[in-house]
Amino acid sequence: MGIGENVIKLRxxxxxxxxxxxxxxxxxxxxxxxxxxxxxxxxGVETVRKLATALNVSVAELLEEETSAKAVGE
Incomplete structure (x- = not known):
């Protein structure tokens, strides 16, 4: 799963x-x-940082291939 799918799940x-x-x-x-x-x-790096901050995850978590269930509140 890429950044796009992670943003969707977290959002x-x-x-x-x-x-x-x-x-x-x-x-x-x-x-x-x-x-x-x-x-x-x-x-860009700044865009990723802003999204991660707003979604309350680290940049590394936002960029992970698989977002953990904990990060999405499941």
Whole structure:
């Protein structure tokens, strides 16, 4: 699983829309959408840091191939 799938799982675990994540992370919703769809596979370091902070996970966890169940609250 790539960053896009991790963002989706973590965002949905918080019951957030892409707009909610945009507000929390200051990453444009269009970028979030592209990341989630796999159209932006290598977002910049600052974008990844902002998303990880907003989702309350480390950058390493956000980039992991498999997000742990603990991180998504399952």
């Amino acid at each position: 949905e675990a918080k019951n957030w829309s892409q707009q909610d994540l945009e507000e929390a992370s200051k990453v444009p919703q269009s970028s979030i959408s592209r990341i989630e769809k796999g159209l932006l596979r290598n977002p």
